[in-house]
Amino acid sequence: xxxxxxxxxxxxxxxxxxxxxxxxxxxxxxxxxxxxxxxxxxxxxxxxxxxxxxxxxxxxxxxxxxxxxxxxxxxxxxxxxxxxxxxxxxxxxxxxxxxxxxxxxxxxxxxxxxxxxxxxxxxxxxxxxxxxxxxxxxxxxxxxxxxxxxxxxxxxxxxxxxxxxxxxxxxxxxxxxxxxxxxxxxxxxxxxxxxxxxxxxxxxxxxxxxxxxxxxxxxxxxxxxxxxxxxxxxxxxxxxxxxxxxxxxxxxxxxxxxxxxxxxxxxxxxxxxxxxxx
Numbered sequence: 646x647x648x649x650x651x652x653x654x655x656x657x658x659x660x661x662x663x664x665x666x667x668x669x670x671x672x673x674x675x676x677x678x679x680x681x682x683x684x685x686x687x688x689x690x691x692x693x694x695x696x697x698x699x700x701x702x703x704x705x706x707x708x709x710x711x712x713x714x715x716x717x718x719x720x721x722x723x724x725x726x727x728x729x730x731x732x733x734x735x736x737x738x739x740x741x742x743x744x745x746x747x748x749x750x751x752x753x754x755x756x757x758x759x760x761x762x763x764x765x766x767x768x769x770x771x772x773x774x775x776x777x778x779x780x781x782x783x784x785x786x787x788x789x790x791x792x793x794x795x796x797x798x799x800x801x802x803x804x805x806x807x808x809x810x811x812x813x814x815x816x817x818x819x820x821x822x823x824x825x826x827x828x829x830x831x832x833x834x835x836x837x838x839x840x841x842x843x844x845x846x847x848x849x850x851x852x853x854x855x856x857x858x859x860x861x862x863x864x865x866x867x868x869x870x871x872x873x874x875x876x877x878x879x880x881x882x883x884x885x886x887x888x889x890x891x892x893x894x895x896x897x898x899x900x901x902x903x904x905x906x907x908x909x910x911x912x913x914x915x916x917x918x919x920x921x922x923x
Contacts, residue, residue: 647725651736654729655682658689661730665692667904668883671911672876677868683741683787684872686733690717691751691780693730698758699826707759714752718745741786747779758828766832773808781807788869795866802861806877809854813884816847819896836896844892848884855881863923871918878914879907 662685663670673684697709720726720735737743754775757768764772781803789796815822815830822828823836834843855877862873879902887900894900902910917923 650729651732654732654736655685657729658682658685658733661685661689661692667907668879668902669876671879671907672872674872675875675911675914676872680787680869680872682733683737684784686730686737687780687783687787689730690734694752694755698755707756710752710755710759717748717752721745737787742791743783743786747782750775750779762827763829764832769830769832772830773811774804777807777811778804779807788865788873790866799861799864802858802864805854806858806861806873809851809858809884810876810880812847812851812854813880813887816851816887816895817883817900820899823896839892839896841892844895848888851884855884870923871914874918874923875911875914878910882906882910 659682662673666688669688673681673688676684694710694713697713698706701709716726716728717731717734720728720731721738724735724739726732726735738748752775754772757772757775761768761772782800785796785799785803789799819836819839822830829836831843831847834847858877862870862877865873883900883902886902887895890900
């Protein structure tokens with residue numbers, strides 16, 4: 646029965662999410678039950694593509710990414726894939742009407758990672774659009790459950806939240822991206838001379854993204870609001886920790902939120918949600 650294969654497939658997507666991201670796993674578990682698996686499916690898809698360009702050294706990354714892209718569209722068309730991650734993703738795409746243009750924009754950003762090493766403002770904005778903002782829109786398709794007006798109203802806020810998350814990741818991973826992968830995402834920033842002035846400019850931009858994103862979180866349905874808010878609170882806390890660290894430390898190590906602190910943030914978020922104080 647295909648139902649059994651579909652069940653196994655989504656279990657694989659859950660496993661991928663929990664293995665690679667404790668923060669997003671935490672947020673997804675706080676969504677209403679019917680929304681969790683579609684978001685796991687989206688995360689599994691974007692994580693696999695990201696792994697191709699970031700981790701599969703010694704292999705033909707370009708060829709692997711092109712194959713992954715072709716198999717993605719084929720699975721959506723045929724409504725099945727022998728790749729369990731793609732099988733879960735195609736079901737979510739077909740069920741919630743996720744536009745192929747969002748997928749194409751995401752793949753384009755992954756392709757940029759194959760060749761781009763330093764970004765100007767135009768390239769940076771395009772990369773953020775594909776790698777983060779459209780992922781927020783894929784999730785919003787799930788959260789809005791076919792309500793086009795809700796989707797249109799929350800679209801700019803979902804994009805800003807995706808952008809904020811990605812930019813925080815860039816700040817957190819400055820050392821790994823620069824030394825291990827030879828990448829410098831932030832435009833007009835010389836990482837060999839990264840200082841407090843440059844750091845503050847980047848942080849101001851991220852803070853503005855968070856502020857605009859929060860306006861949309863307050864308008865989300867109850868079914869998705871708590872989960873998105875948990876992810877927002879976690880990333881805002883991570884951002885604040887990076888903000889309070891000197892630029893030299895940010896370049897030397899990957900700043901993290903301890904699990905004990907995550908538990909505190911979850912409890913805080915739960916109380917705010919239950920009291921309708923978001």
